[in-house]
Amino acid sequence: MKSMAQVKEFNLIIAGIGGQGNLLASEIIASAAVREGHRVRVGETFGAAQRGGPVASYIRIGSEVYSPIIDPGRADLIVGLEAVETLRNAFRFLRPGGAVVMNTRPIVPVEVSMGLQKYPSPQEIIEALRRIGAEKIIHFDATSEAERLGMALVMNMIMVGAAAGSGLLPISTEAIRQVITERLAGPLLELNLKAFELGLEKSRSQ
Template structure:
């Protein structure tokens, strides 16, 4: 078994923390784990991309084009920017909450419509797209990634056990953040069943 996960978003959304949670969960599940990160402008709103691979034996952190089993896109335009990692065997879970950059705000660049993003990615693989940020805001805005992980887990596209994901949260975050993240994970699973 080998599982390739792409986590994409912008700085400040918690993508790097999410990759550590999943990595620790996979270690708890007895897998070999490799994580690689590409930081654009590693500041608020710059592109952030994490490659996470786990399985019986995994040597390189990088995922080839078309090699992702799952993409968790915390920001919709970033899903489009990293579409090269998707193939017909992939699944994309996309947060339909755009974060505009200075260039799109002043009209120098056009931010694609959410429908256009969905349509483009659906030509490649199954897409689950909704405003996960609104759901996370009801718990704690910083739980976005864990909520989306819970959603993907609820859809059956994350080959880890729930107790391993809980262990990943405990190994990565401070104790005072555990309960709110367990709640976000559970809410994501509920949304997946709706």
């Protein structure tokens, strides 16, 4: 764990498609960073409210951070909630030697089913991530894990857990756990905490 004085610039992207819970995932990680005394800037894609379009949250933590947007080639970690969205963001933003945490489950655009576009296989995506220069790649089907917990929607919290489990975030796992406990107080808290712990374990075991 890096201490707060050391962090000058840490860049994290949470990428996915609308409706996957990107915003909540980024709010939780960024709130945990503020709680630990960091300077934080988060650039969100709110875009249109409907589901299905690509979205990305840029989370920047550190004393030298001003811009809310991460520049090409400067992301330290990419957390991808969908397979091709992970690659899209890694291709443009991941720094050489950066890390990727990816949900391998694809959400296929209509144009692919119509035969107008191709969707790469998980193996092709992982291989491409390596060629881009990703040093550490943690990947699993987080949607299936969420379905096993009883709710596909908590996939985002599994991925927050997986991000924490990578050991790369400059914030403590406990701070994230506390933010989840406060922010999601209510009937779904237990399920979300379970999802977070599951992601943590999945990630640590890879």
